[in-house]
Amino acid sequence: MAWRGVFAIGVLTLVTVWLGWQGMLGFYIHPRYNLFTLVMAAIGVSLMAIAFFVPTKGHSHAGHKHAKGHSIMEWLSLGLVAVVVTIALVLPPTTLSSYTAENRSFGTVATSPAADAIDVESTTSGFENLTVRDWASLLIQTQDPSFFRGKPFSALGTITDSGDPDVFFLTRFVVTCCAVDAQPVSIPVYYPGWSDEFAVDSWVTVNGGFQVLPQIAEPGNLAVVPGDTVEEEVPREPYLF
Numbered sequence: 039m040a041w042r043g044v045f046a047i048g049v050l051t052l053v054t055v056w057l058g059w060q061g062m063l064g065f066y067i068h069p070r071y072n073l074f075t076l077v078m079a080a081i082g083v084s085l086m087a088i089a090f091f092v093p094t095k096g097h098s099h100a101g102h103k104h105a106k107g108h109s110i111m112e113w114l115s116l117g118l119v120a121v122v123v124t125i126a127l128v129l130p131p132t133t134l135s136s137y138t139a140e141n142r143s144f145g146t147v148a149t150s151p152a153a154d155a156i157d158v159e160s161t162t163s164g165f166e167n168l169t170v171r172d173w174a175s176l177l178i179q180t181q182d183p184s185f186f187r188g189k190p191f192s193a194l195g196t197i198t199d200s201g202d203p204d205v206f207f208l209t210r211f212v213v214t215c216c217a218v219d220a221q222p223v224s225i226p227v228y229y230p231g232w233s234d235e236f237a238v239d240s241w242v243t244v245n246g247g248f249q250v251l252p253q254i255a256e257p258g259n260l261a262v263v264p265g266d267t268v269e270e271e272v273p274r275e276p277y278l279f
Contacts, residue, residue, distance in 0.1 A: 048086030054079040061274060067216040068279055165189045170210040171278045174223040181258025186248035191262050193225065194243045194270060197236050204230040205254055205261060208244055213277040220277060226261040228254065241270040 057063050058076045067075060168176075170193045176185075195208040208227050211220040227244055228251055236242060246264035254261055 047082050051079040051082030051086070055083065065276065068213055069275065070279075071215070166192050169193055169278055170195045170208055170225055171212055171223045173225050177225070177257065177260065181260055183248070183250045183258070183260065186260065189247065190245075191225075191247050192243065192245045194241065194273065195225070197232070197238055197240045197242060198222075198224060199233075199238050200226065202254065203233065204228060205256070206232045206236075208242070208262070211277045213279055223278075226254065226256045227267075228261040228263050229267065236267070236269065241272055243268045243270055 054063075054075060057066070058072065058079070063069075063072050063075060173191065173193060193208060195210045198207040198209040200207050205226050205228055207224040209222050209224040211222055213220045227246075228249070244262060244264045244267050246262050246266075248260050249263045250259050251261050251263075252259050
């Protein structure tokens, strides 16, 4: 079973190619690495094919005890490959959850990593296309209610429990390289009884505007008051980059 390494690499590269074909690499890595990853996977598949067709010289082991131990390691390695393949093919790729957000220094907008300074005119023009990350950055830069007054809010994200039955966090993960380094950014949304209508980790689009709400404990007492909240399917690119 000297070919186990070739087999392992080949299977894992085939899974990578399959994920790329399905458009699901974005669940794991930044899109800028998609081409590089797929090219390397294709090279891996090619090398696997070459290895199968090029004959190798056999070799003998010094003793039965050594051969037995070697065989056990071979089967363990093949079992590990089988587990990885099963997870990749049987379990569908999913986005990071609210549990991950809560365990990555997630709490309020003020503690979320800021995007670069947003250069938007002081009119309502241009605000409709801002993401959760952009709004979180703006909230970190200023909590002056007059700045947000009259500016339309429309953003897609997942619902994360804030611990307040009247407020949920609209959350997105920001990825620098891959899902391992993803960091959550969030916006508080005032929606009394939200848990009766939406499940945690649901994808929703929230349309509305910011208001000062003295009864909530958010920075500047600012939260989005939605005009409507629409449940959505998981987007093709769930992370922000």
